[in-house]
Amino acid sequence: MQGGHDVTSAAVVVLDSSDAVARRVASFLLEKACQSKGVFRIALSGGSTPRKLYALMAQPDYADRFPWGRAQFFYGDDRFVPADSPDSNRGMAQSLLFAHVPVPRDNIHPMPDQGDADEAARTYEVELKRAYGADRLEAGRPLFDVVLLGLGENGHTASLFPRQPVLEEKTHWVASCVPDDAPHTRLTLTYPAIASSRHVLFLVTGAAKAAVLERVRVGDPVEPASHIRSEGEVVWIVDREAAGQATGKG
Numbered sequence: 001m002q003g004g005h006d007v008t009s010a011a012v013v014v015l016d017s018s019d020a021v022a023r024r025v026a027s028f029l030l031e032k033a034c035q036s037k038g039v040f041r042i043a044l045s046g047g048s049t050p051r052k053l054y055a056l057m058a059q060p061d062y063a064d065r066f067p068w069g070r071a072q073f074f075y076g077d078d079r080f081v082p083a084d085s086p087d088s089n090r091g092m093a094q095s096l097l098f099a100h101v102p103v104p105r106d107n108i109h110p111m112p113d114q115g116d117a118d119e120a121a122r123t124y125e126v127e128l129k130r131a132y133g134a135d136r137l138e139a140g141r142p143l144f145d146v147v148l149l150g151l152g153e154n155g156h157t158a159s160l161f162p163r164q165p166v167l168e169e170k171t172h173w174v175a176s177c178v179p180d181d182a183p184h185t186r187l188t189l190t191y192p193a194i195a196s197s198r199h200v201l202f203l204v205t206g207a208a209k210a211a212v213l214e215r216v217r218v219g220d221p222v223e224p225a226s227h228i229r230s231e232g233e234v235v236w237i238v239d240r241e242a243a244g245q246a247t248g249k250g
């Protein structure tokens, strides 16, 4: 997709702590969802970083204000494991968030986790196309209002892993990926699907991410996350440790 913004032109918001990152992203989602008219589509990230965010969104003082009935929740990626596996992104979001809020069941769109992974990717793509109302992504009409992304120490984001064919996928919206440096077959949104968005938010916390964050922010082409674009904005929301800044306590 032409135009839009990439990781190097993205705004960078550095906050004091991972708690502050969760609060900022929760506020952002609430504001954008409330401002939107009609359906609000979010692609969720998995792994460990968004756990605080989802727990925060489940708190009554937040949940009472969020327009759950208009929000449609998709996944940016998931491990191809049953939902009750501790490694399931779907299971994590369900237990920390969806189990506690009045979201209609039909508004949650987990990635399939059984059968053949390539067929499962096609099935999820059909579900996305139904939600979007077209078979082709159109510039100026984003698939997602917000895509949440994390950043792995090996430069992966969603399940776009280094050295894998999925990095070359230009047509499909969803694909399978078998990382050579992480467990589980995965399903993931592809670069063009992520780029069809109003806002891409990267959440990055902890000192272990500082080196890769620095490489991606300058656009090192080796890192899969460096190739993320959005037709709207890309924003880094990071804590001081990930930003490589000393944490001033006290």
Ligand SMILES: O=C1O[C@H](COP(=O)(O)O)[C@@H](O)[C@H](O)[C@H]1O
Binding pocket: 045, 046, 047, 048, 049, 050, 076, 077, 078, 079, 089, 149, 150, 151, 152, 153, 156, 157, 158, 159
């Ligand atoms: O495997 C995954 O890793 C990334 C980063 O996870 P984190 O634990 O370092 O926060 C995550 O964004 C992705 O959704 C997940 O499947």
